[in-house]
Amino acid sequence: MRNKTVPLLVLLGLGALAFFYFRAGDGSAADAGKIEGAEVRRGPLRISVVERGNLKAADSVELKSEVAGSTTILYLIEEGTEVHAGDLLCELDTSALVDRKVQQEIKVQNALATYTKAQQSYEIQVSQNTSDIARGKRDVEFAELDLRKYMEGEKPQELQKADEDILLRTEELQRAEQSLSWSEKLAEKGFLEQTQLDADRLAKSRAEVALAQAKRAKDLLVNYTIPRREKELQAAVEESRRELDRIGLQAKARLADYDANLKTSKAKYELEESELAKLLDQIEKAHMRAPVDGMVVYAMEERGRYGGGQPIQEGTTVRERQAIITIPSEKGFLAEASLHESVIEKVIPGMDCLVTVDALGTTVPGRVQFKAVLPDQQSWWANPDLRVYRTQVEILEPSPRMRPGMSCSIEILVDDLEDVIYIPVQSVFLDGGRPVALVARNGTVEKRPIEVGQNNERWVEVRSGLEEGETVLLSLPPGVTLSPSEEGRGSGPSEEHRPGGRPDAISHGAQRSIDHSEESASAARPHAAIEGGGEASSGSAGHRARPHSDGSSR
Template sequence: MAVKRKHILITAVVLCIIAIAAFAGSMSTTKSEKVFVVEKGPFEATLNCKGEINGLVATPIPMPKILGDRDLRIWQLKILNLAQDGKYVKKGDFIIQLDASQIISGMREVQQSLETEEADLKNARIDSTVTLTGLREDIKNAKLDLEYNKIDLEQSIYESAAYQRKAQMTYKKAENTIAKKQRDYLLEQNKLKMKVSRSEEQVKRSQDKIAKFQQAMQAARVTAPEDGIVIFGENWDGTKYSKDGTISTWSSGPPIATLPDMSEVISETYVKEIDISKINVDDDVRVTFDALEEVTINGKIKSIARVGEDHKDFDMKVFKVLIHLDETNDGLKPAMSSNNNIIIAQETDALFVPLKAVFKEGGNSFVYLKTGTGPQKTSVTTGVENEEFILVKKGLEEGDKVLLQLPAEVI
């Protein structure tokens, strides 16, 4: 029994030794995790930015031009109803109904004015007819007087010289009277013609204005010019057009809505000014979508804005960037959010270390090499970085071991 107890005791001691060794090994492993062995391998750095999907080509649905006609004096209209944003519509389908009450009241005012103007025109024509008829009668009578005076002049050859002279003067006076009456007739005719013409023009303007109001009433109901997914525009404050809201009638303003063609897709995004120098046109991009978890589409940067702008979602200037997707997907919808990973560096055989292994001092970068004699401070030349690692262009070789934190003697 004593021998057996001795064997049990020895076994227990051995197990304790093994446990202690294992614990020591685990402690050693923990310490080794603070060291990174430099290896060569694939490296990629990306710039991540949120974007919004849209069609490369989109058919605008502008404010009907007639509603912005200055003659109508309508500056904005209330939205009575509109189609669902993002709904697929066919050509001729309902898009938006604007309140036509302003149009109707304006047309009624013009119609009342037109009644008065048409009465004035009728009176002007009657006055012209009566006046000119009277003047023509006067000219006709003056011509009869001239004939009478002509006969008297011809008979005066048998009278005294004084009588002949008087007959000649009477005849000449009759000629002058006719000439004057003819001139007066022409002047009055032109005067009355202008008066009638002005009345006709006023009536024509009112008639044209009424015709514009009638066109405006029809235009207050906007329909789709072709098939597509309708995406409504925004008010001056950035809010989407909605029922009971108002909309400006400026035909030169932004469109009421657009019908994007999703056969070719772009992602519109904004890049901060501190990052804009990292990207270039034709850079590769991987695009993913929150709404389509398993879909990834490659693309390229199509354009970069030359001028920065202020944006409500950023605290600094940003540059608008358009990314053209290489393909489309049935699940893509206009205005869908996208995650754009712009590839700013990609190497298949690169040296890189964790970001926390590189330290800065006076604008220079350095690492601490693990050597047999202790940590050795070594200068390095770095390149681009991603969320975890940074490229090392100079200063390290494959197999080097670098510390992931400052050595104790430095701390």
């Protein structure tokens, strides 16, 4: 199969090369053998950038996977189906989520039980604290009452009783003394027996002893018993107050422990409940339904560095936030393309475009709406040496037959030059770092310096150095050599300076149009480096770098 394909490609390349040569001349196949090169032309020249792209809806609803991690598509509605809001479009695998949901429900129940227990323990502790504090306050109140009772009641009563005891003992002593005095007088006259006199004397001694005891008891009461009792009662009051403070502090400490346990249990319960809610939400989001009416369009396939992306279909593994389906609106279309870095500076938002839809065969006007500031990272994975910038073109006159994803050709109109001299891009060479053209004159070849201007895929403007009607060669003839630039001089020719290569500054579009015919025919025709200001690339000298497969140059 491969042996048959290679000759076919060579034949196609030769055909394209012959067609290009015929157009570079007068277009007559019969005179092709007589043409030594291309004629220098004068006239209008359109400067444009042509790139391939795809249509996309200007306004669309994109449905992405909202299931965390990776999952598999179990059901996917057919692309192109007209759906209504609420219709099921895609179902993702939720078996693992369902298992986690069951386990999470158990965790929620356990957390709820712990939280309920913590609530009840907290309420019990609050009640216990209230009782302990009330008891402490009562103890303080009782101690204060005991102190007041003693100071205002018992102490005066004890002092009064001691005074009364002394008074009674004093009166008893006086009576005993009087009785003894009468007894002695009677005894002197012989009217009283000695025994009675001794009894009266004993009674007086007893009364004196009792009075002395009463006085000592009062002294003990005043000097020791009352002060001690006062201090005991005052100490009891102070201790009860300190106990009340301790009860308050202990109550706060115990309540803080229970409060912390309550908050922790509540937070854990809310966390487990939130996790369960997330799982339920994930399971619900696994059933993707249409938010609006419209037609189903599968999302564009995302490719990795080695092109290993999977198409959107049942059984495909999708990651979180990966687009699966889009529902485009009918408000308009955009053409999206990736511009090579060599032409990105030519394109400015607002430029007019011509968009040709391949499937419809129609060309509609457009306008550049957006140009990315940074290169597309996806292209880095596909080719580390390729830098392209995402660009969007607004379709000004959309057709009802347009569908998202249709391939198209986008021609961005950079400039329309009214009356200029121009030649094919492959007629420009670098000689010593300066652009030159090989002019055929009477069988000889003249190497003539030229000043180049703008260029498109096929033609380059010549601002000076050539005249209309002259003939320029399309390839380097035998015997003609080109000098390398100062930067290109070295010990030996590098790959960048070998014949058949291209310089960096050549237009990406022009380079691609030449590559197919040139490589198929194995013709090593050097091409020039053309930039907008007519300055040549400093890294090339008459020869170009070998092109990459994607059309870019090194």
